[in-house]
Amino acid sequence: MQLHPLNIYNTLSRKKEPFEPxxxxxxxxxxxxxxxxxxxxxxxxxxxxxxxxxxxxxxxxxxxxxxxxxxxxxxxxxxxxxxxxxxxxxxxxxxxxxxxxxxxxxxxxxxxxxxxxxxxxxxxxxxxxxxxxxxxxxxxxxxxxxxxxxxxxxxxxxxxxxxxxxxxxxxxxxxxxxxxxxxxxxxxxxxxxxxxxxxxxxxxxxxxxxxxxxxxxxxxxxxxxxxxxxxxxxxxxxxxxxxxxxxxxxxxxxxxxxxxxxxxxxxxxxxxxxxNMITINGQKMGKSLGNFITLQELFAGDHKVLEEAYSPMTVRYFILTAHYRSTLDFSNQALQAARKGYKKLINGYRIAKSMTYLEDPEVEKDEKQIGQVRNSLEAMFRAMNDDFNSAQAIGHLFNILKKINAAYTGQLAASVFGKEMFDEMIRTYVRFIEEVLGLVEEKPEEQEELLRVVLKMYARAKQARDYDKVDEIRNDLKRMGILVKDMKNKIDWAYEE
RNA sequence: GGUCGAGUGGCCGAGUGGCUAGGCAGAGGUCUGCAAAACCUCGUACAUCGGUUCGAAUCCGUUCUCGACCUCCA
CATH class of the missing domain: 3.40.50.620 (HUPs)
Known part of the structure; x- marks a missing residue:
């Protein structure tokens, strides 16, 4: 399945070399x-x-x-x-x-x-x-x-x-x-x-x-x-x-x-x-310089340079959006952008796991769409094979996510991809997030069931055109960082970005 | 001082010769009771000066700025 050989930058030779164990x-x-x-x-x-x-x-x-x-x-x-x-x-x-x-x-x-x-x-x-x-x-x-x-x-x-x-x-x-x-x-x-x-x-x-x-x-x-x-x-x-x-x-x-x-x-x-090193305001962060932020402080938002707390997955995503041999500059702005990016990716992961292919006999396969997905998938692995360029791989992953989102919301019929490509797209997206990037959802497990109940009430209120109630539920959930998503034929939720 | 590396659009950050990186922010649109989400469209970015080339962010040289290592540090 390996389309391109893995290359690793070897400090010893200062070159990228094919990886041969x-x-x-x-x-x-x-x-x-x-x-x-x-x-x-x-x-x-x-x-x-x-x-x-x-x-x-x-x-x-x-x-x-x-x-x-x-x-x-x-x-x-x-x-x-x-x-x-x-x-x-x-x-x-x-x-x-x-x-x-x-x-x-x-x-x-x-x-x-x-x-x-x-x-x-x-x-x-x-x-x-x-x-x-x-x-x-x-x-x-x-x-x-x-x-x-x-x-x-x-x-x-x-x-x-x-x-x-x-x-x-x-x-x-x-x-x-x-x-x-x-x-x-x-x-x-x-x-x-x-x-x-x-x-x-x-x-x-x-x-x-x-x-x-x-x-x-x-x-x-x-x-x-x-x-x-x-x-x-x-x-x-x-x-x-x-x-x-x-x-x-x-x-x-x-x-x-x-x-x-x-x-x-x-x-x-x-x-x-x-x-490479992480910098703060362009300067290396390190114990000897005393300008370091501990992970505990970061997760708790407990440090004078921190505007807020940043979750472990936000930090993980932040680090993976830069190539490992580049310096990476810390800033609140960058971390906040990272948090949104992570949520977007993980929301996609959530829905991808729940999606199955639905044949629509009215819709023909679209070779252009299929080609775009195939290109993104290939490019993603090419990036990883090029000295573990996770930053570039994530860029391609977002392009794949667009297709998944479009299929999920019904803006594109799954049929345009054909079953084979659709399944591969979903499977690869989920596996890449899980197995390669190591990103996980940050939520308590019980939350899921609870939300289902609340959303049922929401749907009923909506059916009854009780919009005051609809707004109330929506606002309450929003305060907890949960967004209600209304679609043509279903209602779902997402983490607020 | 020596060695090495970096300067990309409002921010972050990929990209080593021609083919849309991407995310965040922003503008417009589709959808929607409203909204959000999602999707679509939009930015004429590559420190400077010069050179090589049909063509350079990408190669060569100049200048400027910044950083790392040379002592423990991931």
């Missing part, structure tokens, strides 16, 4: 998850949703995906590496909790948000603290390869030595010589031989809370090691897709590539995918 039909996908020391924000939502759609679409195409997304529950060091503080430990001290209590709390919170956003759960969600032995083993391997050195109980990756064998910086377009000249002077305190080296194992200071025994010291693993340990454990040394935010490209993913090559002499991933 290493072991079809299996696909291994690893995505960098959150560091759990705070509530998830819009940026986390973007990464999670983007790769959720990648996962969903691969599944839709028939691939057997193993999706691994880690939880980082050892805080990467803040500030200068040598005197830095562990983020989770810092938070734990502040709140007088066990570090594990902190990471558990925010991991739970993250999961709650991701569920609201209707992202499919990863098949494996490993934690860094659960893979300390694997990480120690990796350090040993890299030492054995002669690409790391130990100083005072800490172990560092020797980037210069590695660079002689295999170029460091291929992913992010860095050149080691330039990194060397561009980096700050060593302050003399550093144990690193070169400023570009990075830690594989750090000896813990006495007040450090999270520490483990190792051949070198009581300490903790370096901050790029966990992903190498967990991806190789669950997906092998060479797997299909590695994803994450653009901000992780350097140094995090660069280090992963170096570590992977040092240990197993192969690049960890075949395709590297990076989603």
């Amino acid at each position: 290493i072991n079809p039909p299996n696909v291994g996908m690893y995505v960098c998850g959150p560091t759990v020391y705070g509530d998830a924000h819009l940026g986390h939502a973007r990464a999670a949703i983007v790769f959720d759609v990648v996962h969903r679409y691969l599944k839709f195409l028939g691939y057997k995906v193993r999706y691994v997304r880690n939880i980082t529950d050892v805080g990467h060091l803040e500030a200068d590496a040598d005197e830095g503080e562990d983020k989770i430990a810092k938070k734990a001290k502040l709140e007088q909790l066990e570090p594990m209590e902190v990471s558990q709390f925010y991991a739970d919170s993250y999961h709650k948000d991701m569920e609201l956003l209707n992202t499919l759960k990863p098949h494996i969600e490993p934690r860094a603290t659960g893979h300390i032995p694997e990480q120690i083993k990796l350090v040993e391997n890299i030492l054995k390869e002669g690409l790391a050195y130990e100083v005072n109980g800490s172990v560092y990756f020797d980037v210069l030595k590695y660079n002689d064998k295999k170029r460091y910086g291929r992913l992010s377009g860095r050149v080691v010589e330039e990194l060397m000249s561009g980096s700050r002077e060593l302050d003399g305190q550093s144990e690193k031989r070169n400023p570009v080296d990075f830690a594989l194992w750090k000896k813990a200071s006495p007040e450090h809370l999270m520490k483990w025994d190792s051949p070198w010291s009581l300490g903790f693993p370096g901050w790029h090691l966990e992903c190498t340990a967990m991806s190789s454990k669950y997906l092998g040394d060479h797997f299909d897709i590695h994803g994450g935010g653009m901000d992780l490209m350097f140094p995090h993913h660069e280090c992963e590539i170096a570590q992977g090559n040092a240990c197993s002499h192969t690049d960890p991933a075949k395709y590297w995918m990076h989603n």
Whole structure:
């Protein structure tokens, strides 16, 4: 059924490449998850949703995906590496909790948000603290390869030595010589031989809370090691897709590539995918800048820049209307427009699910209509196959929706499409919303029955030409965000946009 | 400073050489007791200057503006 091959933009080659899994039909996908020391924000939502759609679409195409997304529950060091503080430990001290209590709390919170956003759960969600032995083993391997050195109980990756064998910086377009000249002077305190080296194992200071025994010291693993340990454990040394935010490209993913090559002499991933950032007023939103909006705040409308609350599906739709490699600017206006767009799409989904083909012997098939639907359907999948261009796909989806709406309201007879095309249009629309975009209706289930009762009364009042009553019901429902739709031969409802 | 990317109609946002993106807002129309929804029609958009080409938002160069990465960040 695949009309066009799937192409993926590979950061490694800076080109779109045909997607050819290493072991079809299996696909291994690893995505960098959150560091759990705070509530998830819009940026986390973007990464999670983007790769959720990648996962969903691969599944839709028939691939057997193993999706691994880690939880980082050892805080990467803040500030200068040598005197830095562990983020989770810092938070734990502040709140007088066990570090594990902190990471558990925010991991739970993250999961709650991701569920609201209707992202499919990863098949494996490993934690860094659960893979300390694997990480120690990796350090040993890299030492054995002669690409790391130990100083005072800490172990560092020797980037210069590695660079002689295999170029460091291929992913992010860095050149080691330039990194060397561009980096700050060593302050003399550093144990690193070169400023570009990075830690594989750090000896813990006495007040450090999270520490483990190792051949070198009581300490903790370096901050790029966990992903190498967990991806190789669950997906092998060479797997299909590695994803994450653009901000992780350097140094995090660069280090992963170096570590992977040092240990197993192969690049960890075949395709590297990076989603772009969300901006607020044109500026990157991020923890370090303190200008982020958490998802809880967004869903509750509880933040000074928010004019109102925005539902999880509004956020999901908003994120999918931009291509994942473009920056996406947050604004109330954009979110409000997104909410309307989402409602329009989901109203179409509601009616499409209820529609069946009705032959009208008076009406002939209209090749022009059929052609338009066929073109839109094809274009929609072509867009998805072109590096997961959900924004463009949604554009085509709206064109399909117009046909569905027209058929639903009786402005076009279903017969103009013919049974075959009609059924395909309806089925594809529903499946695309459900399985690929992952959009769901936001309503309590009991509401449906209740509405049916009210609409019956409405219809009766109308029959009796009791227009005062008709208006009253309509207004009452409107206050609840429900629109009454009068048509030639039926009455239905829709979410107010 | 180095590296990379971006500037599209009132707003958001696709689009890499010719073929209507789409959504929101706005105007007109069909339908309707009225309205809403839905459907139809409407915008002569592509930062600037120059170049390549039969033809450029799309390729090349100039200028301006903005952003990201280079330190933890999705």
